[in-house]
Amino acid sequence: MRRSIGTTAAIAALALAATACGSDDSGGGSGEGGKITVTFWDTSNETEAKVFKAVAEEFSTVRSDVEVDYVNIGWDGAQDRFKNAAPTGDAPQVMRTEVAWVSDFASLDYLAPLDGTPAVENQDDYLEQAWASTQYDGTTYAVPQVIDTLALFYNKALLDEADVEVPESLEDIKASADAFEGLEAPFYLRGDDPYWFFPYIYGEGGDLVDADAETVTIDDESGVAAFEAVRDLLDSGAAITDTTDGWESMMGAFGNGDVAMMINGPWAINDAAEAIGAENLGVAPVPAGSVTQGSPQGGWNYGVYAGLPEDEMEAAQEFVAYMSSADVQQRITEELSLLPTRASVYEVESVATNEMVEFFAPAVEVAKERAWIPEGNSLFDPLKEEVEGMLLGQSTPEETASKTADRYRDLLGWQ
Amino acid sequence: MADASGPPAAVAGGGVTAPGPDRATDRKDTAPRGAGNGTPGGPGVGTRLRRGLSTHWYAWVMIAPVVTVIGVIVGWPLVRGLYLTFTDANEGNxxxxxxxxxxxxxxxxVGLQNYVDVLAGGQFWSKLTWTVIWTVSCVAITFLVGLTLANMLNRKVRGRALYRMALILPWAIPAFVSIxxxxxxxxxxxxxxxxxxEGGGLSAMSWLTDPFWAKVSVIAVNVWLGVPFMLIAMLGALQSIPSEQYEAAEMDGAGPWQRFVNITLPGVRSVSATVVLxxxxxxxxxxxxxxxxxxxxxxxxxxxxxxxAYKLAFQRSPRDFAGSATWGVLILLLLVLFALAYRRALRKQGDKEGVW
Structure with a gap:
């Protein structure tokens, strides 16, 4: 331990020195023989990476003078990595940018505005929600790649055995609790990741903040009701949760048949199907709260690094246009079952009949846009900690709502 | 430089080693040296510096690369960090x-505003309290366990090498893997x-989710990781105690506990002072x-x-550079103060043989 810290520091220092020396060429740029190199930082997972790499590198067939340098940097820490690289000129030409990162990067001037550039093609074809996440301050800073949302995953065999219909609301889940036998609980409620709280908050008609009115809304009645609903599900024994290692516990409990339902996203389809058998897995829109049904809209966009020289900028923009073109989106859906962001792609036969698209397309329709503000990611930590406090029995739903709201007001300086 | 050409013997005899009167006579013997800028009775700062340079230039040249590197990778960030604490710098500006x-x-x-904000807020003090509890309990437990194990391994037992290997194992695994x-x-x-x-009929514990048990758990893991270092250091210290002392004490009828308190503890004192710090x-x-x-x-x-401090610097958008630098400087100050106080306490107890 002791030694490893010293060694790590030494290696880090050396690495720092080495990268500082080599930083001139790390950003890509004009390669040998007059070829332009476009470096693309991808964040997709292992299965997806193979397809994205192949698709990205095929851009050379469209523009023979451009070479694509595909780098997969993984999802975890990708935001930090880009933020570390961007202010020193070491960023890639094109970055796969999560929908919530766009406003953050754009507010720091790291992304180039794309309105009226070759990057945006056939703008009206994009789904309205997907397009909204590319906007910051009335300007377009990214182009949509894929869209996703949370949905209810259920184990068909267990539901049949208990003779329970697929629940449409949290009330239904609660009411069905007695019907299940031999389970830990019917439902796994993810308690350690604030992204998973959105369905409950939206379900009561609430939201974290109202960005247009610059007000914090989490401590409104709707917010309190959402936390009460969570508390209620757990207290009534209809759900179990954990405040650490939630992902492993959730996937484990669902896979072992300890729970019959969970809320999850398209990225979990393969793992879940493998665990309980694809014929057993059902997906439905998230259960409603007392007011409505709502899940957070997620997904990925392509951002172009600001401050590229003219030729690289043009190549990067064309690369982005290519990657989000209808043809490429169709191919990605066919190979990876990710949800396209262009309306025209949904009409293609092979996409319309794709199982995953059939599952998730209705869920995406009830997906709600989050407040696309630069501080968006800072809103997660306070929410996570305060809800954790509630799950551990340290605070009531009212206290949780008001404490979270106080921290938001501190952070944002809003009302 | 006239000084530089002075006879080496005179420089060595007057300027460096011999104090007081000798130096005065030396100055008279070599009258022209230092005349101009030296004051009667002792050489001035300029002279001393020059003489130091002329004698030790070789040493200065030798350490120059190290000084430069440390200056660049430690000194500059430190100065820059200190400067940031007086500003409202963040990622966006x-x-x-x-x-x-x-x-x-x-x-x-913004002057001292950051310090006022941090010190007036409750967060710093509550984190400091827990940090102190964490440090004291980790170090105390690690030290006691390390000392005990070292004592057990310092005698001839069958398979001693194997035990030693096994106990050093946590050290050989990268920390993040063990964690x-x-x-x-x-x-x-x-x-x-x-x-x-549960197999033993007891109820399961919420190790990492209950605040109290989470604290116990992190301390336990840190102790587990820290024991090998203590073990090695204490084993080294124990082996430097001459065995005659134990034999003599045994002859005089001292029991095991008396031998431990009166020979072992004083014997490992200087090493333990350093490793504890x-x-x-x-x-x-x-x-x-x-x-x-x-x-x-x-x-x-x-x-x-x-x-x-890490959360402030990296998990928020925009990243608050000034705020986290302020925390960093305060942490540094606390540690410097602690080291000074610790050293003084040791001096008072008459410990002169330690590394300082």
């Missing part, structure tokens, strides 16, 4: 070189610890254990000062 675009820095000087392994052991639903408890500083800033095991949770109850 520092200088950014974005490809061909450069955006100039726009942050302002992740521990995290799996602690897992409430699938962890082996709870499985063992080092250990305190390391533990105070032990980022990986907390960050990887609990991430500061539940509800920030295991966050020590450094993990909290």
């Amino acid at each position: 520092v200088e950014r070189r974005i490809g061909v675009n450069t955006i100039d820095a726009t942050y302002d000087f 992740f392994a521990w995290r799996m052991l602690f897992n409430e639903r699938s962890g082996i610890l709870n499985a063992a408890l 080092l250990s305190c500083i390391w533990t105070f800033n032990m980022f990986p254990v907390i960050f990887l095991l609990t991430g500061g949770g539940p509800v920030g109850s295991t966050d020590i000062l450094v993990t909290e």
Whole structure:
């Protein structure tokens, strides 16, 4: 331990020195023989990476003078990595940018505005929600790649055995609790990741903040009701949760048949199907709260690094246009079952009949846009900690709502 | 330089080693040297500096690369960090070189405002309290366990080499690997610890989710990781105690406990003083254990000062450079003060043989 810290520091220092020396060429740029190199930082997972790499590198067939340098940097820490690289000129030409990162990067001037550039093609074809996440301050800073949302995953065999219909609301889940036998609980409620709280908050008609009115809304009645609903599900024994290692516990409990339902996203389809058998897995829109049904809209966009020289900028923009073109989106859906962001792609036969698209397309329709503000990611930590406090029995739903709201007001300086 | 050509013997005899009167006579003998800038009775600063340079230039040249490197990788960031604490710098207003675009820095000087904010807020003090508890308990337990194990391994037992190897093992595994392994052991639903408890008819514990047990867990893991270092250091110290002392004490009829208190403890004193100090500083800033095991949770109850400073600097948007630098400087100040106080306390107890 002791030694490893010293060694790590030494290696880090050396690495720092080495990268500082080599930083001139790390950003890509004009390669040998007059070829332009476009470096693309991808964040997709292992299965997806193979397809994205192949698709990205095929851009050379469209523009023979451009070479694509595909780098997969993984999802975890990708935001930090880009933020570390961007202010020193070491960023890639094109970055796969999560929908919530766009406003953050754009507010720091790291992304180039794309309105009226070759990057945006056939703008009206994009789904309205997907397009909204590319906007910051009335300007377009990214182009949509894929869209996703949370949905209810259920184990068909267990539901049949208990003779329970697929629940449409949290009330239904609660009411069905007695019907299940031999389970830990019917439902796994993810308690350690604030992204998973959105369905409950939206379900009561609430939201974290109202960005247009610059007000914090989490401590409104709707917010309190959402936390009460969570508390209620757990207290009534209809759900179990954990405040650490939630992902492993959730996937484990669902896979072992300890729970019959969970809320999850398209990225979990393969793992879940493998665990309980694809014929057993059902997906439905998230259960409603007392007011409505709502899940957070997620997904990925392509951002172009600001401050590229003219030729690289043009190549990067064309690369982005290519990657989000209808043809490429169709191919990605066919190979990876990710949800396209262009309306025209949904009409293609092979996409319309794709199982995953059939599952998730209705869920995406009830997906709600989050407040696309630069501080968006800072809103997660306070929410996570305060809800954790509630799950551990340290605070009531009212206290949780008001404490979270106080921290938001501190952070944002809003009302 | 006239001084530089002076006879080496005179320089060595007058300027460096011999004090007082000798130096005066030496000065008279070589009258022209230092005449101009020296004051009667002793050489002036300029002369001393020049003489030091002429004698030790070789040493200065030899350490120059090290001084430069340390200056660049430690000194400059330190000075820069200190400067940032007096500003309102964050990610959005520092200088950014974005490809061909450069955006100039726009942050302002705010004086001591950051320090006022941090010290007036309750967070710093509550984190400091826990950091102190964490440091004291980790170091105390690690030291006691290390000393005990070292004593046990310092005698001739069968398979001693094997035991020593086994006890040093935690040190040989990268810290993050052991921490992740521990995290799996602690897992409430699938962890082996709870499985063992339940198998033994006891109820499962919420190791990492209950604030109290989470604190116990992080301390336990840090002790587990820290014991090998203590063990090695104490074993070395024990082996430097001459065995005649034990034999003599045994002849005089001293029991094992008396021998331990009167020979072993004084014998390992100077080594333990040093390792305890080092250990305190390391533990105070032990980022990986907390960050990887609990991430500061539940509800920030295991966050020590450094993990909290990290959260300020990197987990918020925009990143608050000034605020986290302020925490960093305060942590540094605390450690410097602690080291000074510790050293003074040791001096008072008459410890002159330690490394300082």
